[in-house]
Amino acid sequence: MTAAGSFAQSTHVVPDKVAVVGAGMVGLATAWFLQERGIEVTVIDREGVAAGASWGNAGWLTPGLATPLPEPAVLKYGVRAVLSPSSPVYVPPTASPRLLSFLTRFARNSTAGRWKTAMDALVPINRQALTAFDFLGKAGVEAETYEAKSFLAAYRTVEERSVLLEEIEQIHAAGQDIEFEPITGDDAREIEPSLSDEIGAAIRLHGQRFINPGAYVQVLADSVVARGGRLRTGVAVNDVVDGIRDVRVVTSDGVSESYDAVVLATGAWLGKLAREFGVRTVVQAGRGYSFSVPIAHVPAGPVYFPAQRVACTPLGDRLRVAGMMEFRKPDAKLDPRRIDAIVEAARPLLRDADLDARTFEWVGPRPCTPDGLPLIGATSSPRVFAAGGHGMWGITLGPITGQLLAEQMTTGRTPDELAPFSPLR
């Protein structure tokens, strides 16, 4: 530890009163774990609970698959994106300089070597991700996490399947356990009659879970409030003003309130408030779409079509179908062409799903960083913290993020697991 590090520790002041900006999975989990350590919290969201990416996502709790987004295969999808409007990755033809800079950095990180370094950073928090959900459950957060009785990655051909099998080998080599078995298309259909005859090969994954993310995050919010937390919705945080002894949070209704510390958990909007606190990593919205449809045989667990990048999750008596990675501004309007692209990709692969009876068409911004790692921890101010940038995995990693960040904020020590995620990297 450096002299500066030990000085910071010895002078660390435990905050009594913390504002958390953003009522998504990450912000609310952080607020909850801060309360666990006796801290008074106020959660502020410009819209409401789960108004960003935390509502209509696929809800998979799959630490076994939580790998860095920049990977060698993504480069291939990038090229396809330019060629085909129905590709699962969309980059606008007139990308802004900021987006171009993000994509350039993202591409630079999409090498096997960088992937391995990022994976090494993720493995320690992935290992604890489900334990953090269990902790919440045992402490009375009454939202269910469902064991995936089956979890199938399904393909048309054995050749297509080899991409994920290779990736699983690399995941294993990085020290992350994931139990799986390759199976035939017929075996896959026996397990999940919802798969069509076009499926010729699959991988069955074990030990993963899923949730209804919007419902879960709402229960988490209710729990924060029941434990004495304050939830302010419908007001945006316009400014965070760092003082010598406190930090002031200025909201769009003109109110300015004083806190001992602030956590910025604003998902794909993180850069706006975090930049002035030394957070230079661009957080780019990788927008995903979803909708829900009736299906004759609701699967017993998630079904993934990796070649199409379409993720399906059973939610009650319907199937949520999610996909696309659209690099645009987080607040851009829903583009119905992306929904059509998901529908056309999924239609031949699902049996007896009524893809034309869609409800809850939704778009939400994955908060993506160019190196595929989240930003969790202190900023250039000792009173301002960041928690975001989890990209594809903010639901799975939200609770463990909150747990470890609350530890850092109250002890002044950075848990080893968080070291690679410094917002100042």
Ligand SMILES: Cc1cc2nc3c(=O)[nH]c(=O)nc-3n(C[C@H](O)[C@H](O)[C@H](O)COP(=O)(O)OP(=O)(O)OC[C@H]3O[C@@H](n4cnc5c(N)ncnc54)[C@H](O)[C@@H]3O)c2cc1C
């Ligand atoms: C289609 C799709 C499928 C996905 N599937 C999965 C999955 O299966 N498993 C998984 O782990 N992850 C998945 N993800 C990723 C996951 O949804 C995100 O990583 C996660 O929701 C991010 O949570 P967050 O709390 O950081 O951000 P958000 O949920 O976006 O929350 C940020 C909040 O900040 C608020 N806010 C922004 N600016 C301000 C401001 N100035 N003042 C006040 N409030 C503000 C917003 O209103 C918003 O509510 C998926 C994402 C998509 C799009």
